[in-house]
Amino acid sequence: MLDSNMPDTIQPIDIIILSNGPGEVTTWVRPVVRALRAELVADIARVRISAILSPCPNASGKEVQILASYPEIDRVQGAEHFTNFLVWGKTANGWDWRSKGIIIFLGGDQFFPVVIGQRLGYQTVVYAEWDARWHNLIDRFAVMNAEVMAKVQPQYLDRFTIVGDLMVESQNAIDPEPNPAANADILIGLLPGSKSAKLGMGLPLMLAIAEYIQATNPRVKFAIPVAPTLDLATLASYADPTKNPVIALVNGATATLEHDGNQPYLKTSKGLTVSLHTEFPAHDLLSQCTLCLTTIxxxxxxxGALGVPMIVLIATQQIDAMRAWDGALGILVNLPVVGTPIAKIINSILYYKFRDRKLSWPNIWAQQREIVPELLGRLDAKTVANFTLDYLEHPEKLAEMKAELRQVRGAAGAADKLAAVVAGLVE
Structure with a gap:
């Protein structure tokens, strides 16, 4: 760690975090900026951290608010100002820049740090999850595993450091102890996602599944940890048939937003109540769940990092729903008129290409071995409910899944290792 009495020969620096979507902001940026403050000095006079967002088709509009809530970050600029910054080097508020700095790429296009780094004269660090590009133009790469380095030419390998998976690090691989008193009933967590393409089908389908489960086992209760990029009214709109026409497509349940004192909840037409929880991160809530139903x-x-058993639902009733692609592909599928047919073609191709591949992170960590069940296709609420009830009736299956999750999730420390790479450039 560089203490506040570091020699005057080490100049004050700017650190720029480049990121884009809600997933990157919450699962990558948060642990990295914490690790940077722990590794470097906390004093803004010596180390200033700025976060700059680039456009993302999955953006919720709350990314700036979330980044601004991180005490480690000193200033934030939204994606609507990114093009002007990339092309002209101008920020919306006329930020000043120190003569020494480091750019850390945590989402977006890996060419962005190349352009911005050269303009500002800053060194660059790219976190690469699957692919590393621009080997000759980036100063350091922090990569998820050795596979990322397989295509790297030997002369650039000294720029690469394997740090691990920030997806695991984002949860810090913690194991909160369950509260026995809270387990008088069985709690199932519903995680329908945070993006419109997933929520449109996912929320009403999961509510319908929950109705079937509770009709069979009234002891089962349900809760939704609301994504930080969503407000309650927006979430509830996906269970409103006047606002979400996809409900009928999945034979989903409808619901209204209600409040019991300070506790918000969704109430379905059949009387099922699902409590809504806005605390973030939702580790305490999730640790109390016997099982979760989730999207990819x-x-x-x-x-997986928390060791919570899950069933992963990938509904394909609306084949054109998936439009959350980055870059040119994301632009094409979101165009008016032609976007829908393009999305159908692309998603149909991808469906047949990946239908035999596992898509959830625990199964990816396990090299495509199915640790958690993935249900892909035109999902029926009653069928999924019976599948879920079978796990509840056989707790040994849940215990086995929990044990395997803890075994494969990987070690914590990716954010600390990435921060150490940055510290090496500072020194």
Missing amino acids: GANTAEL
Whole structure:
């Protein structure tokens, strides 16, 4: 760690975090900026951390608010100002820049740090989860595993450091102890996602599944840890048939937003209540869950890191729903008129290509071995409910899944290792 009495020969520096979507902001940026403050000095006069967002088709509009809530970050700029910054080097508020700095890439296009680094004269660090590009133009790469380095030319290998998986690090691989008193009933967590394409099908389908489960076993209770990028009214709108036409497509349940004192909840037409929890991160709530129903994405990494059993739902009733692609592909599928047919073609191709591959993080960590069940296709609420009830009736299956999750989730420390790479450049 560089203490506050570091020699005057080490100049005050700027650290720029480049990121984009809600998943990166919550699962990558948060642990990294904490690790940076622990590794470097906390004094803004010596180390100033700025976060700059680039456009993302998955953006919720709350990324700036979330970044601003991290005490380690000193200033934030939204994605709407990114193009002007990339092309002209101008920020919306006319930020000043110190003569020494480091750019850390945590989401977006890996070419962005190349352009910005050269303009500001800053060194660059890229976190690469699957692919590392621009080997000759980036100063350091912090990569998830050795596979990322397989295509790297030998002369650039000294720029690479394996740090591990930030998806695991984002949860710090903690194991909160369950509260026995809280387990008088069985609690199932519902994680329908945070993006419109997932929520449209996912929320009403999960509510319908929950109705079937509770009708069979009234002891089962349900809770939704609300993504920080969502407000309650927006979440509830996906269970409103006047606002979400996809409900009928999945034979989903409808619901209204209600409050019991300070506790918000969704109440379905059949009287099922699902409590809503806005605390973030939701580790305490999730640790009390016997089982969770979730979509693919960062949710599966969080549950896996916490050792919480899960069933992963990938509904395909609306084949054009998936439009959350980055870059040119994301622009094409979101175009008016032609976007929908393009999305159907692309997603159909991807469905047949990946239908035999595992998509949840625990199964990816396990090299495509199915640790957690993934249900892919035109999902029916009653069928999924019976599948879930079978796990509840056989707790030994849940115990086995929990043990395997803890075994494969990987070690914590990726954020600390990345911060150490940055510290090496500072020194």
